[in-house]
Structures are given as C-alpha cells and as structure tokens.
Amino acid sequence: MKALLALAHAVDALSEGIGRVIAWLVLTVALLSAGNALLRYGFSYSSNAYLEAQWYLFSLIFLLGGAYALKKNAHVRIDLLYGRLSPRTQAWIDLVGTVLFLIPMSLGLLYLAWPWAMESVRIREVSPDAGGLPRWIIKPFVLVGFSLLALQGLSELIKRVAYLMGLYQLEEEREEVVE
Template structure:
C-alpha cells in the first residue's frame, strides 16, 4: 500500500503545483478585468482606444484556465461543493466508502467520457487552427487543448483520492486534518 500512497502523494504534488499556478492566473485575471473596466470607461469619454477584443478574450481565457485547471486542485483540497445532508453524519469509514464509490462510479467514468467526447473537438480545432471570429481575437485551439489536459489532471487526482480512501479504509493512513487534507 505504501507504493500506492507514494504515487498518490506524487499526484497530489503535481496538482498542488498546478493549483499554485491557478492562484497566479486568478491575480492576473483580476488585474486584466480591472484594466478592461477602466479602459472601456476611458474609451467612452476620451476615445483613446485602450480597450480591445484581445484583452476581453484574454480575460475569458484566463477564467477558463482557472476553472479547468482548478478542478483537480479543488478535489485534492476537498473544496468541491458537496450536498452535505447525510455525509457529515457518517463515520470516517462511512465517508471513505461514499467517497470511494462516488469516485469509481461517477468521477472517473465522467473524466473518461469527457476525454473521449472532447478529443475530436480539440483535434479539429488544432487541424484548422481555430481563431476567434472577432476582430483582434485570440486563437482558440490552444485553449481548447486545455480541456483534455484538465480532465487528465482531474482523473489523476481522482485516482489519488481513491488511493487515499482505500488507505483510510485499511487504516494505513491517518484521519484527515481539520482543514480536510490528508497526509500530503
């Protein structure tokens, strides 16, 4: 089991690094959003032409990256929205079983489905070098390539989560800390 836990911790480190990148993307997106708002306001009164579709689409791309890349990090940190009607009433072992079954029955098959469905869409976008139809817009194919990457990261984190739940059931891993994190 220790070998599996080492693999799970390596996946956790990978997604932690991606999560740190996402923190910086959030900061960049907020700064860009502030710039876009000020630029549009100044354009209205001065006609300087500071705003463009490039900056608006870049903000949208950053939001997409944050959402896509942040999913695996949120799973690692147990920060996804959870309907907590019964879950909190279960014992640690009961919660581990629910997490294990949810991961095997829902999360991993969903990731596989999304990879399968998105692959052709992404490949087509790269084949035609898809770009935004708006003047001054950005290429869309690099952003679309992030979709399968994001689901691979989410599936890997799901696999790590599965290993941690099995370890918890086998009592090979200590209880999670107050912040919801296991041993990382």
C-alpha cells in the first residue's frame, strides 16, 4: 500500500503543478478577452484568431482543471446528504462513485476521443473560419485532460481505500481551492 500511496502523492503533485499553470491560463484568457473587447469596440477591429485563441485557452482551463478540482474536492456535487454523513461513509461513496462512474467515464471518453483527436492531427486540421487557428493542436488536449482526470481518480481511489483500511488521513486533503 505504501507504493500505491506514493503513486497517489505523485499524481497529486502533478495535479497541483497543473493547477498552478491553470491559474496563469485564467489570467491570460481574461487579458485576452479584455483585449478582444477593446479591439472590437474601441477600434472596430476583430480577428478570428484572437477569438479562437480565447476559446482554446478557455478549453484548456476546463480540460486540464478537472483533475485539479477533483484533487481539491472542489468539483460540483449535490450535497444534500453527503455533507451530513460520517467521513467513513463519504469515503465509501467516493470510492464507489470513482469505480462505477469516474474512471469508466474517463476511459470511455478517452476511447471515443482518440480517433477524433488523432485524425485531426493526421490531417493537420485548421479552423474553417478566415484567419482561424489550427485545431489539430488543441484537440489532443481532450485526451490529456481525461487522462489526468482518470489518474487523479485513481489517486483518490487509492487514498480512500487506504483511509478505509486505517492507513491514511483524508482530512488534510480538505483545503481551500484558492490559495
């Protein structure tokens, strides 16, 4: 179990590092959005490339941020009962949800997205809009995002099993997302 917990901590560190990059992407997309608005309304100038860059960065935030949100326990959850349950029951719910839903969904989406992303890379797909950006660069990030989510799901699964075995404390994981 120590080796599995070491793997879980390595995955957690990866998610933390990506989370820091995402924070900078949020700032970048906010500045790009403001710049696009300023150019469009202040100077009557618009560019499909700027708009698509904004969309691509926004996509990266969500694709890469899923694993970080899961690690921080900041994902959306309907918390009518969950918050009132004991930590042990919560761990069981998380474990079952991860095994039955999170990991199969992530792997299924990887399976379905692989040919789509690889075909885009193979043909060097570009935007059909005038002045648009290459699409083949962004589409493989769907694979990266769901791979990271599956890895973080595995990390959470390992930690929940270790917690239920009395070998790990989950309370240290419950920290504020914004640092």
